[in-house]
Amino acid sequence: MKNLPKISIIGAGNVGATTAMMITEAELANIALFDVAKAMAKAKSIDMSHALAAKSLNIKIEPIDDYKGISGSSIVVVTAGFPRKPGMSRDDLLKANADIIKSVSKEIKKYAPGAIVIIVTNPLDVMAYLSYKITGFNHSRVLGMAGVLDSARLTDFIAARLNVKRSDIESTVLGSHGELMVPVYSQTMLNNKPLTDILQQKDLDELSALTKNAGAQIVSLLGTGSAYYGPAASVFEMVKAILLDNKTTHCACSYLQGEYGLRDVYIGVPCVLGKKGIERVVELKLTKPESDVLAKSAESIKAMIRKLEIN
Numbered sequence: 001m002k003n004l005p006k007i008s009i010i011g012a013g014n015v016g017a018t019t020a021m022m023i024t025e026a027e028l029a030n031i032a033l034f035d036v037a038k039a040m041a042k043a044k045s046i047d048m049s050h051a052l053a054a055k056s057l058n059i060k061i062e063p064i065d066d067y068k069g070i071s072g073s074s075i076v077v078v079t080a081g082f083p084r085k086p087g088m089s090r091d092d093l094l095k096a097n098a099d100i101i102k103s104v105s106k107e108i109k110k111y112a113p114g115a116i117v118i119i120v121t122n123p124l125d126v127m128a129y130l131s132y133k134i135t136g137f138n139h140s141r142v143l144g145m146a147g148v149l150d151s152a153r154l155t156d157f158i159a160a161r162l163n164v165k166r167s168d169i170e171s172t173v174l175g176s177h178g179e180l181m182v183p184v185y186s187q188t189m190l191n192n193k194p195l196t197d198i199l200q201q202k203d204l205d206e207l208s209a210l211t212k213n214a215g216a217q218i219v220s221l222l223g224t225g226s227a228y229y230g231p232a233a234s235v236f237e238m239v240k241a242i243l244l245d246n247k248t249t250h251c252a253c254s255y256l257q258g259e260y261g262l263r264d265v266y267i268g269v270p271c272v273l274g275k276k277g278i279e280r281v282v283e284l285k286l287t288k289p290e291s292d293v294l295a296k297s298a299e300s301i302k303a304m305i306r307k308l309e310i311n
């Protein structure tokens with residue numbers, strides 16, 4: 001097997017397993033897969049190993065029975081938790097998933113103290129904060145996924161609306177992964193031209209509504225479970241930037257210490273990702289309405305954090 005970094009994925013459900021497949025297919029890292037449903041993690045690992053063999057790839061994906069198995073991981077991706085059911089908001093998941101994130105974070109602290117932690121479990125801004133507090137890791141090593149996903153969804157809607165290539169679009173979506181996300185159109189570019197110069201406000205509002213509703217639409221169409229190809233691809237892009245030390249900018253959920261006028265909260269902002277995790281937060285110039293929504297977004301995340309009585 002190839003001598004590659006090790007990534008542990010906690011939660012071998014839809015997002016976790018799809019992430020494992022994407023990472024191994026790209027030969028980025030060997031994977032250790034953990035789930036409370038141990039037989040399921042084992043079954044999926046065996047099946048994915050067969051897929052890798054079919055593609056003649058010498059990458060290892062192994063199920064682990066306990067948390068000792070995560071030791072030596074460069075990155076731990078946490079997708080353990082309950083997904084949304086139709087009609088449920090991400091916030092409804094708060095208490096149930098907080099208990100899971102607390103216990104998983106204690107294990108990461110114990111067995112993978114040098115790892116970078118990427119939180120995917122929703123409501124992820126709150127879960128990232130919780131994991132940061134429980135692990136005690138430097139905030140640069142604890143981050144959340146969703147800005148990449150929200151930006152990708154916006155890119156897809158813009159490409160469809162304007163009939164242009166996705167690769168010509170650079171979307172920027174800040175804020176919480178939920179109702180209060182903040183698409184920043186002055187910093188969303190089509191061939192380096194801001195979207196505010198291309199579309200009317202009414203069109204931009206429509207794109208925002210589509211992006212905000214994208215996750216719920218998938219939940220309602222699926223009937224059981226929530227989106228996973230988009231989330232997994234977003235984690236993959238973050239993992240790639242970190243492992244390859246790309247120092248590229250991605251919207252991700254980061255701890256803020258005064259950036260954007262916000263403090264002691266995890267929220268989606270543009271971040272430079274590299275081998276240290278979040279190398280730096282990029283501060284964009286926002287319009288007053290944009291920074292107002294960002295502040296409101298931060299307030300709603302803080303309200304949920306207070307409900308958990310972490311501090």
Ligand code: APR
Nearest residue numbers: 011012013014015016035036079080081082083120121122
């Ligand atoms: N430790 C490890 N795994 C756990 C634990 C735990 N304490 N609790 C639950 N799990 C596992 C479940 O057994 C399940 O296999 O987490 C997995 C979650 O997988 P799915 O139910 O398929 O959910 P998924 O669609 O992958 O979403 C996971 O990511 O996008 C978010 O909102 C989503 O919070 C959800 C998470």
